[in-house]
Amino acid sequence: MAGLSQDWEPVVIRKKAPTAAARKDEKAVNAARRAGAEIETVRKATAGSNRAASSSTTLNTRKLDEDTENLSHQKVPTELKKAIMQARQDKKLTQSQLAQLINEKPQIIQEYESGKAIPNQQIISKLERALGAKLRGKK
Numbered sequence: 326m327a328g329l330s331q332d333w334e335p336v337v338i339r340k341k342a343p344t345a346a347a348r349k350d351e352k353a354v355n356a357a358r359r360a361g362a363e364i365e366t367v368r369k370a371t372a373g374s375n376r377a378a379s380s381s382t383t384l385n386t387r388k389l390d391e392d393t394e395n396l397s398h399q400k401v402p403t404e405l406k407k408a409i410m411q412a413r414q415d416k417k418l419t420q421s422q423l424a425q426l427i428n429e430k431p432q433i434i435q436e437y438e439s440g441k442a443i444p445n446q447q448i449i450s451k452l453e454r455a456l457g458a459k460l461r462g463k464k
Contacts, residue, residue: 401440405449405460410438412456427451 357364413423413434420438421431429448436442437452453460 398443401437401442401444403440404462405444406438406440408458408460409434409452409456412452412458412460413438415458416456423452423455426455 354364413420418426420434424431424434427448429451433442433448437448449460
């Protein structure tokens, strides 16, 4: 045990030097001001404004404002609505019975007869087969 001895020298652990981001924070700048150190302030070109974000949107908004195109989807024409209703009533079918015949939901038949549906040629051809009537006009 004679060879072992304790080292009683004080160990000093130091913090790392402040990083660039830490030196820029408000507390550090205020401490430097109080100490009388020189502080350099540089204003960035777009600091404090949202110019970079809004400059590109003005072009898009102008295009949207100038665009007068009416965007709406195609609806079932009145002639087709009437033709479906007439053919269904001639066969004495309800909307749900017709829907069952063509393997579609009754809601689809309701939409076609009320004119709210977006025309689908497959469904129209199923209706033509089930009702035995030509629904599509000459195009």
